Amino acid sequence: MLSTSSYAQGCTQCRDNAAATPIATQHAYRTAILLLVGVAFGIGSSVVLVGRRFR
């Protein structure tokens, strides 16, 4: 079932792209992901905490 035509949509290009990304950029992506997740979790948790105050 794995025909050659479906390989064309596969991700060798993308993998090469990721491999060619400098370490600094990879770190930047990681920082950005953690920043987004961290703030979102912080806001979510504070909504829950605020909710607990108003039983």
Add this chain to the structure above:
Amino acid sequence: MSQSPYLRRESAGTLASSVRLAGRTSPIRCHLFTTDHRAIGRLYLWLALLSVAIGTILSLLMRLHLTWPERVLPFHGPVLPEDYLALVTIHGTLMLFFVLTTAPQSGFGNLILPSQIGARRMAFPLINAVSFWVIAAALVVLLSSTFVPGGSPISGWTAYPPLSAVPSAGPGQGTGIDLWLASIALFAIGSTMSSINQLVTVVRMRCEGMTWGRLPLTVWAWITASMLSILAFSVLLAALLLLFCDRHLATSFYLPVGDVVNGTLRAAGSHNGSPLLWLHLFWFFGHPEVYIAILPGMGLTSMILGNFSRRRVFAYRTMITTTLLIGFLGILVWGHHMFVAGLNPFAGTAFSISTIAIAIPAAAKVLSWLATIWRSRPSYTTAFLFSLGFVSLFITGGLSGPILAQPILDQYLHNTFFVVAHFHLIMAMAGIFGLFSATYYWFPLLANRTLHEGLGRIHFVGSLLGAYATFLPMHLTGLAGEPRHYAQLTSIPNAAGDLLARTLPLNRGITWAAFFLAGTQLVFLANLLLTLWRGPRSSPNPWDATTLEWHPNLSESDFGLLPVVYREPSQYAYQNGEARALPQWIDPALLPSAPSTSGDRGVS
């Protein structure tokens, strides 16, 4: 409809919100430009009904074109590839935003949420009305993109750059996608406002005795979805802003260097950007959005299964926790949409783990649904049937989730119809079944009439068969290699053509099934119109429900006493094998005897 007490209640509601037009309220004022949450909820439902009708017709056109590509559309001519992609885009945008987000979250949220928590109105009625009109404007802007030069955008509801950032990428990528951006930005603002309103309403306006633990699971689902909306839509707004800058202000946040679009190398300017950024920001919004669409359905399913099987919802507290957990984990999983987009393999692994982790609360929900109805003798009303259908579709669609959550398998499956099958079953069909369940269940509150049960059952059976017949075979064509977003499966010369040709018989079947599924909805429309025209009046609490929206004196409580809540929802007293509902508002002192109201499941 004009004699319904619910309409009288509406004008009373308008009064309460200090409009002071006693008796002289015009119908337009009362139904259209109103700050009453019930009227606004109804407006949202009409908007969603219009959108779902258009979206369904578009999807049928897509199926027609895939199966019989040489057919010419009347009043249009041959369907060009860009026409097909425009159909995909508008279908996806309408269904995701204007149906699956507005109807469960804002539509039923407005209609039911305040009465379910014992509030007279929403916290900010004016903001509520404004957010509806902003969303309605968003719909108008989106639909108007069809009529501008170049037509509708062709980059799907996800609008991946660089093609969405470059006007020369296709006919709809000029004015069309600018209108799309404006529409989605408006939608994001409107949804955020409406979510803030719901969140404050639930935190501050619950009636006496309505503690967090006694909130119906629907309300828990609504507030979790509201929280997700506030977080996700702001990020979407930022992403849209950056895309707008890329399109019009010569920036390159998403534009890489050496970008070849339609055979032209885009050389001018600095191109340090990366389309991956858009994917991160968009899916940071996009995945929570999926939960915004499905969480209300999950909450409602719990409540309806409990109500019609006369059982306490199994593991009620755990269900509250899983609702919140799905919300929190839903923020963490967006990377699984990007396994083939050049995501760092390390990040891929992390997102894969978090995605599989979300299966735990989801599976807990399924177990609770099954345990709630296990060996009960439920009354098989249409609402109950649609909830069962929700469970079935949720399981079927959910099971392909962990498959796609693995980067290795996703490499092969990502751009195939397997993914289309997955999200149509778990999000679109399950979401729609949740909506139908809500409609049949709450119709007595909407219009003071009960929808016809016989037609409802036909509607249910047809929809279930149609949904499975349409979307299950898509797994197979996807596994066989049928790609998404291909406008045409025939006349492709090489080995790919052979591969696609083999999927054609199955595709023909899918198209017939899709027409059957859409045709079945005509039964629902007929039921709706017939009932509104001359349906039987419903009794105050026809389902013998326990939650507060069925309070018999709710219409008087606008000026009268607010209800007081004494217990959790879905509580029943069991005597001689007979289950008697203990609504949340019944004072224990008024009960004849003191039956066991504890969590025993009453398996006699």
Add this chain to the structure above:
Amino acid sequence: MPATYTPSKPDLDKSRLHDNDNGAGRRPPTDKRTGGGGEGDNWQSRPQGQRGPRERLGRYRMGLFFALAGDLMFFIAIVSVFFVARTTGHFDAYNRYINEWLPTAIPPVLWLNTAVLLLSSVTMELARRRMFHEPDVMEEWFGLGRPISRRSAPWVAATLCLGLLFLAGQALAWKQLAMQRVFFASNPSSHFFYLITYTHAIHLFLGIGGLMLALWGLYASRQLETRQILVDCAAWYWHSMGVFWVFLFLLLAYFQ
């Protein structure tokens, strides 16, 4: 003076007959700290509309805070893109890795602007506190003039002027950069400088709108609680924009 009047059970039942939560006729919120969590004195367990003088105020404030949480996410999204874009480069035709990021020199006037914005936060806080000053609130509640509006309006007006001064300063900074031929489209870093300052300025325009509304409310609104809500919400919004600005400014000044 019945400043800390706790309704008894019959009072509660009687008032449950009416939708009384518009603040008219009830004691408006003040800055006086009351309540010690005594027996039966938990406002949250009372029916809505009866949860103490701060109920309506608290509702609006909470709505504003949720909106600001969303707004924070908006800026966080832009900041995370900033971090990524700062380090991203590309390979040129000779296979050299190029990072085009050239830090945008911060016009010194921005330091002055920051000071102005912080000062405006101080004046706004003074205005906000004036709104809840208990002797004044009580005086007004008894119908003895409008001391609250009289004493608070100058501070709101001062904030308005300082806010406009800040925006003028921002415009000056943009002008100075334009004279150095640094425009929005010049460089990845200038994209962000302009994007961040523009979006923040748009938020400040909304804040100015809020301040004008509050100022108008101070004169036009008859209900003390409405005025308090207007000023209070405008103040919290204004403070948040100040905090956001400090955060964004430090980012632009030190993290390019």
